[in-house]
Amino acid sequence: MASEAFENAFAVLGRDFANAGRVSTAIKDTLKGLGIHAPIVRRVAIASYEAEMNLVMYASRGKMRLTVSSEAITIDVDDEGPGIEDVSLAMQEGYSTATPEMREMGFGAGMGLPNIRKNADEFVITSEVGRGTRLHIRVNLLA
């Protein structure tokens, strides 16, 4: 792989359930195309998809940025939305404010953020109530 970083940004729209997941599958295709090891691609895709679903479910709009360097893959998510009042509570398994509509799509069990953390080598979440939420997800390419 080239040593210079590869970068790609995607816009995501809140409540756009028909397209939710498109960015994450595009990211997955990109990483596969770069020849990245399948188990690593899978971890990034799963974390990215849970993050994208959260953006679509809870925020108005946002951006997802994929960066690939020789050391790591990072996904940075930045949304405009209600933000999260208590981030450590949101990180707990089972905590969810999802609506029945969201549950009907197979999400809203309060397992998304914990699963993002599980798949990432580095995970930082910051949020400001009334403004939005940021996620930094990093998966290392080297052991």
Added chain:
Amino acid sequence: MATAMAAGKVITLDEVVRLLGARVLCGKDLAVRLSEVGAADLMSDVLALSKPGMLLLTGLVSVQVIRTAIVSDLCGVVFVRGKMPGKDILELARESNVPVLSTAMTMFQAAGVLYGALSGR
């Protein structure tokens, strides 16, 4: 997930079609081999607990089922209780090479039959 089964045996999607009396809604290569099946309606569970190559049984009909199959590297999806996915769902599955079956069996029956096949009973 409701069930995850791995008993060392391997079956093909073709055999799954036969065992479940399923309809093939899309998928060309049914020689795909699998050794694990999971049953779930909650996609977050699949994203957290599935292994690559697993076959998913689900009663949830939504485009998110196919997206979950793609990101989780599943080998295919079986909709239970005769549920028929809409055109948008099948279109995405076809584009992404995710085989999709539909069986009249309930989740419980389908899981039981496949458990039997994978554990050699």
